[in-house]
Amino acid sequence: MFATLLGIFGEASTLHYALETFLIAAVTFLYFRRREVKDSRVKLTEKQKDELIAEWKPEPLVPDTPQDHPVLNPRFIDGKMTKYVKIEGKEYLNMVTSNFLGFVGEQRIEDVAKKTIFKYGVGSCGPRGFYGTVDVHLDLEKELAQFFGCEEAVLYSYGFATIASAIPAYAKRGDVIFVDKGVNFAIQKGLQASRARVEWFEHNDMEDLERLLELQAEKDKRDSVKAGKTRRFMVVEGIYANSGEICPLQKLMEFKWQHKVRIFIDESYSFGVLGKTGRGKL
Incomplete structure (x- = not known):
């Protein structure tokens, strides 16, 4: 039995040495192979580089846009964004509006808006926290609270x-x-x-x-x-x-x-x- 164990360990040692030898040989081969590949690369002269660069014609990142593409020929809406809109003189039903209440184009609302602009002025923006609170802010908050049956309402600018x-x-x-x-x-x-x-x-x-x-x-x-x-x-x-x-x-x-x-x-x-x-x- 002792002799059998020695034989097994002997075979294992032989396999171990053989594997190490194979790995060393493989690493050595790959190292020198890499140097050969590196040395075999063609070295171009400066003149050759310039000629290659001059001959290179890059492809466009995107294809050319045809002249009849809608992006190059936008269509504009004439007048107000109401239930119906006019494009190039033809009337269309506006299916993308969020003007559910029909405020846009309402003459009564436009008249009140003009009077308000003449009284308070108008700017590019009007955040309440920047320009301050005026009477119309408080009046609207009061009316909104009454409309919803709440104690109070808070008005935001956006x-x-x-x-x-x-x-x-x-x-x-x-x-x-x-x-x-x-x-x-x-x-x-x-x-x-x-x-x-x-x-x-x-x-x-x-x-x-x-x-x-x-x-x-x-x-x-x-x-x-x-x-x-x-x-x-x-x-x-x-x-x-x-x-x-x-x-x-x-x-x-x-x-x-x-x-x-x-x-x-x-x-x-x-x-x-x-x-x-x-x-x-x-």
């Missing part, structure tokens, strides 16, 4: 900034926000600024939202201390800007009271549109 800054003003790191996957870009930026944990539910899918709310309720039961410090929000749109679909507001309000969740509703497209008086369904 719609994008409204939701993008309102969300991080309330939500913070450690909070959880349940958000419809179909929300617009302004809401997405507000979510990023809040640094809260975002739970996405399928677009207008109340079963998926309820599933997430129940999962959160189970987490709260396991850690009541953390649950007491965590605020919960839902973010939806009255009419989704990306799809034109209406949110199921009645069901959302049920979840709000059942799970004690605050709710943000972006009414940029639904204001004045939904319901008999423009206040929505509720």
Whole structure:
């Protein structure tokens, strides 16, 4: 048996030495082969380099644009962006407008706008935080609060900034926000600024939202201390800007009271549109 073991170890040593020899030979071969390839490269003279550069004709990054391409022949709309628009004297139905309430082209509104410009002036921009608050700001806030039946309203100068800054003003790191996957870009930026944990539910899918709310309720039961410090929000749109679909507001309000969740509703497209008086369904 001892002799057998010696024989096995002897064979293993022989294989080991053979493998080392093969690796050394391979490394040596590759080293000298690389030097030969490097030395075999053709060295061009400066004159030859200049000739090659002069002969080289680079291909264009993009193909030539034909002269009849629409980009080179833009068509312009004549007049105001109302329900109907005129292009080169021909009238078309405007299918891309968000002027649901028909404010554009309304003579009564234009007359009031002219009087306001003559009284307050006009500039390239008019952020309230920069130019200050005037009486029309306060009057509009009061009328909006009365229209919606709220205690107060806050007026912003820019719609994008409204939701993008309102969300991080309330939500913070450690909070959880349940958000419809179909929300617009302004809401997405507000979510990023809040640094809260975002739970996405399928677009207008109340079963998926309820599933997430129940999962959160189970987490709260396991850690009541953390649950007491965590605020919960839902973010939806009255009419989704990306799809034109209406949110199921009645069901959302049920979840709000059942799970004690605050709710943000972006009414940029639904204001004045939904319901008999423009206040929505509720």
